[in-house]
Amino acid sequence: MRYTLEFARERFAHFNKTIFNDRLPRPAFWLVNVNSYMGQMHRTLKRDKQGYVAMYKMKLNVKYDIDERKAEDIMLHEMIHLHIWHEQLKDASSHGPVFKSVMEKINKEFGRHITISTKMKREVTKVVRMKWNLVAACRMTSGKTAITLPPSTRVAHFQKVLMESDKVSSIEWYYTTDTFFYNYPHPLTVKLYYVDEALLAQHLKEDERIRQTAGK
Secondary structure, eight states, rough: OOOHHHHHHHHHHHHHHHTHEEEEEHOEEEEEOSSBBBBBEEEEEEEETEEEEEEEEEEEEEOOOHHHHHHHHHHHHHHHHHHHHHOOOOOSSTHHHHHHHHHHHHHHTTOOOOOOOOOOOOOOOOOOOOOOOEEEEEEETTSSSSEEEOOOHHHHHHHHHHHHHHEEEEEEEEEEEEEEGGTTTOOOOOOOEEEEEEHHHHHHSSSSSSEOOOOO
């Protein structure tokens, strides 16, 4: 799996309640695409009339496809940093004795496998041949966003099925070469894949919309 904002927010709320007794402030979540780290927690101190206020930001890497449980452990690693900052605990270093103590306690009590490092080995560089994909971005009546990538010979059929579906409220079609879509299949029958709306917008922002069907 790759991180989505929906996943990050839901998992943070769950672990904050079950492990940290709802004591952690919710940070801003940023999805990044980098070669090295999988997660980072940032703290910025801003001054107001009462003094300094801490602002927190958790960065999560969407470059790598990882196991869901590993993705959770990476978030927990960053939540430990947040816990130490928020509780104003003093540690010898960023992963000093206090960090390790909290990490080991969570691993033991909750059966987790949090580690000190959340870095990923650099992937071997390989040449990827650019290819075009036709993407139907669908707004669902539930409010969620989903996509499907029809084979070139099935576009008219997909359009008809999507138009007739009472679960789809609007459709936008795009041509794109963004590698984000390379791992999605091209099914012969319509299959919808739910995606985070903000993440999808990031990967379609440079591409021209070729057709819109709204208000069905």
